[in-house]
Amino acid sequence: MALLTKSRFKLGLSCATKLYYDSHRKVYHNTSQIDPFMQALAEGGFQVGELAKLYYPGGIDIDTLDREEAIRLTEEALEQDEVTIYEAAISVGHKLIRVDVLRKTPQGIQLIEVKSKSCAGDSEQQFFGKRGGLDSSWKPYLEDVVFQYLVMKEYLAERGEQRTVFPYLMCSDKEKYTSVDGLHGLFRISEQNGRKSCIPREGITLEDLGDQILTAIRLKDALEAILNYDYSKDHPAWELTRFEEIIPHFEQLLLSYEGGGGPWPEPMCKTCKTCEFKLDDSPEAEGKESGFNTCGRSLMGWNDEELAAPKVYNVWNFSKADEIIKKGRWFMHELDFTDVETASTNWSPPEQGDGLNNTQRKYIQIEQTNSRNPQPYVDVEGLSQEMEACTYPLHFIDFETSAPAIPFFKNYRPYQGICFQFSHHILHEDGRMEHAHEYLGLGQGLDPTWGFIDALYEALRHDEGSIFRYATHENTYLGYVRIALRDRSPFDQAKTASLIQFIESITQPKGKAGPQDSWQPGPRNMIDLCTWVRNFYWHPRMGPSNSIKYVLPAILEHSEALQAKYSLASYGTVLIPSLNFKEKIWLQRDGQGHITDPYKLLPPIPKDFQEMDEIEEVYVDGELINGGAAMTAWAYMQMVEMSEEEREGLASALKCYCELDTLAMVMIWQGWKDLIIE
Secondary structure (H helix, E strand, C coil): CCCECHHHHHHHHHCCCHHHHHHCCCCECCCCCCCHHHHHHHHCHHHHHHHHHHHCCCCEECCCCCHHHHHHHHHHHCCCCCEEEEEEEEEECCEEEEEEEEEEECCEEEEEEEEEEEECCCCHHHHECCCCCECCCCHHHHHHHHHHHHHHHHHHHHCCCCCCEEEEEEEEECCCCCCCCCCHHHEEEEEECCEEEEEECCCCCHHHHCCCCEEEEECCHHHHHHHCCCHHHCCCCCCCCCHHHHHHHHHHHHHHHHCCCCCCCCCCCHHHHHCCCCCCCCHHHCCCECHHHHHHHHHHCCCHHHHHCCEHHHCCCCCCHHHHHHCCCCEHHHCCHHHHCCCCCCCCCCCCCCCCCHHHHHHHHHHHHHCCCCCCEECHHHHHHHHHCCCCCEEEEEEEEECCCCCCCCCCCCCCCEEEEEEEEEECCCCCEEEEEEEECCCCCCCCHHHHHHHHHHHHCCCCCCEEECCCHHHHHHHHHHHHHHHHCCCCHHHHHHHHHHHHHHCCCCCCCCHHHCCCCCCCCCEEHHHHHHHHEECHHHCCCCCHHHHHHHHHHHCHHHHHHHCCCCECCCCECCCCCCCECCCCECCCCCECCHHHHCCCCCHHHHHHHHCCEEEECCEEEECHHHHHHHHHHHHCCCCHHHHHHHHHHHHHHHHHHHHHHHHHHHHHHHHHHC
């Protein structure tokens, strides 16, 4: 029986038709079904949830997965006059909620929903924008609480209990600092009967937790804002406008699906781009159907060719997609330059040496996709000018980082970033290359920040060669390291000053920096290779993405010189030294002759950690984070008892992954160099 749970309610708010596909899981594939434990671990949800319980000690934990047993145990606990319950199971009608922390007191019921998203103090004002409306980043979290609030009220009313329900949203507070070391390490990963869980160490006291870093925010104005929100703004085709109307509607949909009813026809829109109910190449998809295709056929009348055709929303960074789709144009072949030009950037054919503006970048993708032109676009003159301005030897660096909801170390705030790993390739002017340096701080109670910056400084300080990063991540996190050095450096004054000066020489301030966080970028300010991709290069295999994971296989397919170089077993030899690979062949082809993505050629992650391999991108504190697998694996190492062999195996996988990131940057440079010489 598919009850209306919090997760199903959220799914229905995104698209009511998805409730049908979710109710028929044996028929329809869901691409987002990553191991929920690993996903929650990556986002910090489990740790924050367990910490919240410790702030309300003495509660009854309803930890059974058996639905009926959980409901029975909760009802027994609620017979007490005063009680705290963790994971309380409340069922009424065709609905079921599991409340993170439920406190029954003489004053009423406190319903506390715990989230890993960060807050700033206990004011509700942070839930609203400057114009007074609900902040869209908070709205889904508030909806979670209000759904549970209404179910709880209905549950009490059904039993004739006159108790007030007080809803709270409890989050990691970015305005608070940890006052103890090892707070994150107080939680360990346990596995029983094949089920992983995150549990606190035995005997933890409130004193062990130090100053409280989670804040419970009482919902009053936000509660009213959700209850009065007009949901026809999000779903114009819905006749329902109020939150309290949607819940019974979803209940009836689920009941009808159990009785064999067909899907409720939510009109297709731009958000269908991210529909979970599509087919992919995973083993779990075999023999299943695509919900997206079902909607396309039944609602739009699309045939197989139209289902596979590039859509308007597949255009890179295309803000007009929703507007155009609403006018009935879904396919990329229906677009022309008038659709992508803006008042500030009119369409004109790109000129060599000028680089692509945003309009030109979009239109090149549209034009060449529609004409099925397999040829990439390359601004040879623009690339040549940029590359000639660089100073050899060239340095390519990539970081792996963590921004935990619960800090690992004293005097850190929730979600304060730390660097635990880097990889460094060097490319010399005569063409020699080497994987020259790497660093991996295993943590285990020691802050890796200091070893990281010391090793990076030592790797890069010996010449004035240009330094490359990919996107803004490295610049952002070195800014965090700079603040850490300024506030609590373990080094002497002279070395601290040298390290801060080094960081300022290779970075630039982020955004509108205050007086303490502003400096003039030095001559070695890191060069963003991703910006060069966006300005000078597009390949059909990249589609709408500029991610290095898409650019690497594209440039390998484009450059014959790269194919010749990396089809040999020379990487990881005296010819091309590597710290982690031996005689590695990076250019391989599948049975159809297509070049295999090099990231699929990495050594397998140790068996016990293979589910992490799927977590490449995660939402952490509301932001999409790349490198989710590495971040999660490192956090896992801090929370589980591992043998030395297991730790070395996971560390080896992390090093290989990070090394390929910087090798990919070198390959992109080499591929472009080859194209320029041609």
